[in-house]
Amino acid sequence: MKSSSRSPQPIPKHDPYAALRVRDFRVLVLTRLAITIASQMEVVVVRYQVYGLTHDPLPIGIAGLVEAIPALLVALFAGHVADRTERRRLVILSRSALIISSSGLLALSFLMPSLYPTTGIWPIYAMIFIAGAASGLLSPASFAYNAEVLPKELYANGAAWNSSTWQTGAILGPTIGGLIAGYFSISSAYVVDVVLTIVAAFSVFLIPRRPFERRSREESNLQSIVAGWKFVFRHQPILGAISLDLFAVLFGGAVAMLPVYASEIFHVGAEGLGLLQAAPSVGAVLVSVLFAHYKLRGRVGQQILWTVCAFGVSIILFAISTNFYLALALLVLYGATDSVSVIIRSTVIQLMTPDQMRGRVAAINSMFIITSNEIGAFESGLAAKLMGLVPSVLFGGIMTLITVGAVAGFAPKLRRLRGEDLE
Numbered sequence: 001m002k003s004s005s006r007s008p009q010p011i012p013k014h015d016p017y018a019a020l021r022v023r024d025f026r027v028l029v030l031t032r033l034a035i036t037i038a039s040q041m042e043v044v045v046v047r048y049q050v051y052g053l054t055h056d057p058l059p060i061g062i063a064g065l066v067e068a069i070p071a072l073l074v075a076l077f078a079g080h081v082a083d084r085t086e087r088r089r090l091v092i093l094s095r096s097a098l099i100i101s102s103s104g105l106l107a108l109s110f111l112m113p114s115l116y117p118t119t120g121i122w123p124i125y126a127m128i129f130i131a132g133a134a135s136g137l138l139s140p141a142s143f144a145y146n147a148e149v150l151p152k153e154l155y156a157n158g159a160a161w162n163s164s165t166w167q168t169g170a171i172l173g174p175t176i177g178g179l180i181a182g183y184f185s186i187s188s189a190y191v192v193d194v195v196l197t198i199v200a201a202f203s204v205f206l207i208p209r210r211p212f213e214r215r216s217r218e219e220s221n222l223q224s225i226v227a228g229w230k231f232v233f234r235h236q237p238i239l240g241a242i243s244l245d246l247f248a249v250l251f252g253g254a255v256a257m258l259p260v261y262a263s264e265i266f267h268v269g270a271e272g273l274g275l276l277q278a279a280p281s282v283g284a285v286l287v288s289v290l291f292a293h294y295k296l297r298g299r300v301g302q303q304i305l306w307t308v309c310a311f312g313v314s315i316i317l318f319a320i321s322t323n324f325y326l327a328l329a330l331l332v333l334y335g336a337t338d339s340v341s342v343i344i345r346s347t348v349i350q351l352m353t354p355d356q357m358r359g360r361v362a363a364i365n366s367m368f369i370i371t372s373n374e375i376g377a378f379e380s381g382l383a384a385k386l387m388g389l390v391p392s393v394l395f396g397g398i399m400t401l402i403t404v405g406a407v408a409g410f411a412p413k414l415r416r417l418r419g420e421d422l423e
Contacts (some may be wrong), residue, residue: 019158024149024207029165032142035095035200036166038193040173042102042131044277045181045189048270049109050124051259053116057389061381064256066125067132072367074136079363080224081137082144088209090141095201097134101127102197106190136366143362147350148210159346163339164289170281178274228360231353238352238361240411241304241345244403246368248308249338251399255280255331256380260389266324279328280335287339301417304344305408311337312400319393348417 019025050059082090104127108115115123150158180189232239255277262273314334321327345365353361383392408415 016157019150019154019161022150022154025146025158025161027203027206028146028149029161031200031203032162032165033169034196034203035098036169037173037176038102038196038200039098039131039135040170040277041177041180041189041193041196042105042173044174044177044274045186045193046105046124046128047256047259048178048181048273049112049186050121051263053112053121057257057260057384058381059121060256060259061379061384063125063128064381067128067135070129070133071136074133075140075363075367077225077363078137078366079140079144079228079360082141082363083224083357083360086209087141087145087148088204088207090137091145092201092204094134094138094141095197095204098131098138099194099197099201101131101134102190102193104130106187106194109185109187109190139366139369140360140363143349143365149207152351155350156347159350160289160343163343163346164285168281168285171278171285174277174281175274178270178272178277182270182274225360228357228364231357232361232364235352236411236413237301237348237417240301240407240414241341241348242365242368243411244304244308244407244414245341245345247403247407248311248341248400249369250379251396251403255334257384257389257393260384261327264389265322266327268324272324275328276331279331280338283332283334283336284339284342287336287343299416299418300344301414304341305404305415307337307340308404309401311341312397312404315397315400316394319390319397 015021020029046063047060050063051057053059078090105124108123108127112121112123146158146162147155176192177189180192232242258276259273262268262276266272266276268276311334314330314337318327318330318334321330349361349365380392380396383395386392387395
């Protein structure tokens, strides 16, 4: 007698390369790699150049503030624009603006020796200001554009590959920038920066335009912006995740002080600085590739909280380290733990945000990231000036741990969030 029951269907295996099988996403990932290498080269070379001119940690922090102010102002409106305008066009426009800033920095690399006695480093700040404004538009436009080239079921996989791509660029950028600046010249490093930025801007034209459904103007521009903020504050897991990143990185921005550590603590040149700058991304890439091979499962809210705790501990240990190789290992841990936070946060935002709100929510996330990274760099520079280098970094690590406790308390829905809730 034949059994009437059907044989169970095999459960489809998770494909870790599913997002990369989408041709337009592959192109977007490659352009992201190019722009990330360029921007991270620029970060390390600018900091090296500024500290070489001033021999003072505070101007490094001010450079972060100069970049953050226009980025925040632009990002405030960029999400609204990204929800009303073709996102591909915005990506190309913002990357074109980055060509202007990187070309300006290249020109100034030849002119600063004669300009510095009369102008100080303000011409460099002017180019950083332009880069900040461009980044304020690029981040929400790129984040929202990802959703156009990938189906929803691949968002989490795409977030992992986006993170690993960014982190790979963050490894290569500082390393290449430090090596070129150290062995050749600052100007040579800026030449590579300009070329990569041009490639990243114009390669987006390889992705075909998609029909864009323009939203009706039922609400004013101000109402549209306010609606984005209301959405974020009504969804505790999103608010908790981006707040955790904001305050943890704001106080734990030890990376901004690496030029001072390289010079005063470890006594290594631009080459050593490049390795220090790249070390966090080594850990981040390893974690990102691991996440691409596995779905988010279990208590992801608790995972993000515990990994940010480890992030804070790595900062505390780095602050008191005097051995260059131990410092590199701690920075690898720093990057690995930060990457877990980035991937989970990106996945939560992508999956919990409706498409018509995606640009605005991405812009708010971008504003939090800009505040944590760039204003965090200013905080690090100011704290180092007032407290001394090592106490300031140690203080940042302790504040990171306090932040985790505070977020765990005010965002219980984030603490209880499970991977299955995102499906």
